[in-house]
Amino acid sequence: MDTSAPLFSEAWIGAVPKDWSVEPLGRWFRERKTTVSDADFAPLSVTMQGIVPQLDNVAKTDNNANRKLVLEGDFAINSRSDRKGSAGVSGLDGSVSVITTVLQPRGLNPRFTHHLLRSRPFQEEFYRWGHGIVDDLWSTKWSDMKSIKIPVPPEPQQRAIADYLDRETAQIDAFIAKNEELVTLLTERRASSVVELIGKYQTIPLKRLVSPARPLTYGILQCGEPVENGVPYIGPSDLPGEGISPTLDSLRRTAPEIAAAYSRSVLKGGDIVVSIGPAFGRVGLLCDDLKGANLTQDTVRVAIEPDKIVAQYLVWVLSSRVANDHWDRQILGATFRRLNLGTLGDTPIPCPPLSEQHRIAADITAMVSEMDDAIRVARRSIELGRERRAALISAAVTGKIDMAAAHD
Known part of the structure; x- marks a missing residue:
């Protein structure tokens, strides 16, 4: 590849080698608009990984005859891709959703096409040519897409780039x-280690560990529109989980007259709050500056008896499989998966002596910190790998990598 005399082209492409051309996409593709039934052509899904047999979680329609034909070697791209890269060259004959743009290549190497049109810069350019009101309804039509300029190396270089990128x-x-496998293993080990550290002790129902003067209770049924300088309240979405307290400035606020009707659910620092709605099981141990805040109907205050249970220990129990397995059994088969005060109050809590609770809580906190550090390292490696992959593809398909040197 001769890069000694670069040619400046479209902004998303940059400079390309002198033996490359930069031409409208419509020069190299023809739109395929044939309508077929998935009874005759197997349904396919257009994903970030490419074209695959239809996924189980894809919404099905009654009109299975209104689909687009895709043949092996065609390139399909979700017209509502919204920068996600849902596209690819198909290795199968089949049918795709009508919102998919299906392109029949005319001379480009299919594997080079796959990398080029799935590259991050092209996806951004594809999005830029679209139209719509919001991202979810943003669409790029073939009439616009065909005008996008693409870099086209000579055919031998297309093969070389495809081989290199593959x-x-x-x-x-x-x-x-x-x-990713390491993250899964560490996450599983983290969860099982919490259970092991809690151990097996005689259990006491949660409701018997709560102050009689401040029993388990949920909060405000209708909080109304947010009110500036009103009374802060905590809902399920405000709870990060595992005892982390919401911050005061992050909370929405309700009118004082609404909150006044729910004096029973006023909070104090040191209270535990548990979500019971559809996202049940999130647990927060409140900091002192949340004194006077309130709850929604999908959260419950747990005001403990300090001489019976250690707050941080209880947080770990309620955040663990010890509690979650019990809750899953209690609501098995329920149409709406949510807890109620009775189910939460009956949760069996292993109760060793207070000194042992303090030790267990400290051991879990230390273990979780160590495991989370390892998980963060693995996730960062995944992130860097994906960034490296995207950058490599972008550089190769736009002529920024000398294939001769890359193969040495």
């Missing part, structure tokens, strides 16, 4: 997969 991305993908 090889290099396979190695990066393997690296990413190993770290």
Whole structure:
């Protein structure tokens, strides 16, 4: 590849080698608009990983005859891709959703096409040519898409780039997969270690560990529109989980007259709050500056008896499989998966002596910190791998990598 005399082209492409051309996408593709039934052509899904047999979680329609034909070697791209890269060259004959743009290549190497049109810079350019009100309804039509300029190297270089990217991305993908597996293993080990550290002790129902003067209770049924300088309140979305307290400035506020009707659910520092709605099981141990705040109907205040249970220990129990497995059994088969005061109050809490609770809580906190550090490292490796993969593809398909040197 001769890069000694670069040619400046479209902004998303940059400079390309002198033996490359920069031409409208419509020069190299023809739109395929044939309508078929998935009874005759198997349904396919257009994903970030490419074109695959239709995924189980894809919404099905009654009109399965109104689909677009895709043949092996065609390039399909979700017209509502919104920068996600849902596109690819199909290795299968089949049918796709009508919102998909199906392109029949005319002379480009299919594997080079796959990398080029899935590259991050092209996806951004594809999005830029779209129209819509919001991202979810943003769409790029073929009439606009065909005018996008693309870099076109000579055919031997297309093959060389495709071979290089197939090889290099396979190695990066393997690296990413190993770290994803590591995250899964560490996450599972973290959860099981919490249970092991809690141990097996005689249990006491949660409601018997709560102050009789401040029993388990949920909060405000209708909080109304947010009110500046009103009474702060905590809902499920305000709870990060595992005892982390919401911050005062992050909370919405309700009118004082609304909150006044719910004096029973006023909070204090040191209270535990548990979500019971659809996102049940999030637990927060409140900091002192949340004194006087309130709750929504999907959260419950747990005001403990300090001489019976250690707050941080209880947080770990309620955040663990010890509690969650019990809750899952209690609501098994329920149409709406949510807790209620009775189910929460009956949660069996292992209760060793207070001194042991303090030790267990400290051990869990230390273990979780160590495991979370390891998980963060693995996730960062995944992030860097994905960034490296995207940058490599972008550089290769726009002529920024000398293939001769890359193969040495």
